[in-house]
Amino acid sequence: MTDHPSTFKGEDTNRTGVDWDDRAEIHLSDDGQGIFDGGKGVRGGTLAEMVAQIMAYPPAERDRFVIQKAGDHRLERAEIEALAARDDFPGS
Template identity: 85%
Template sequence: MTDHPSTFKGEDTHREGVQWDDRAEIHSAEDGQGILDGGKGLRGGTLAQMVAQVMAYPPAERGRFVIQKAGDHRLDLAEIEALAARDDFPG
């Protein structure tokens, strides 16, 4: 899970495993995405920080949020919970 290459014909940009330090934002699951989606983030930081933040919410509230990771990957609750349950999760 990595960002898209940052340079034209970027070499050596894929790293194995979860990149916990990649940029990410928490969004409302119902924010509609769209052209102005970049401005709809509720909180930003590293992927590890955003996973920990969503998991800190009460269980009944967690489904209201998604994480949008750099590289246009949108994580729903099931994927967030799976990341939080990993042995290598730094949270």
């Protein structure tokens, strides 16, 4: 789940597992994305920090937020909760 580009005939560029230290931001789920999306983040940090932050919210509030991971991957509630439930989630 990394965002680094591969290289021509590169090896070991598509690693398995979760890169918990990858860059991520929490956004409101209905912020509209668009050209100024980079400035709409509520909070930024590592993927692990952002997953922990969302999980700290009451369950009824979690649908209001998404995590946008570096590399344009958007994580919604189900994927965030699945990441938090992993055995390798930092702090679990």
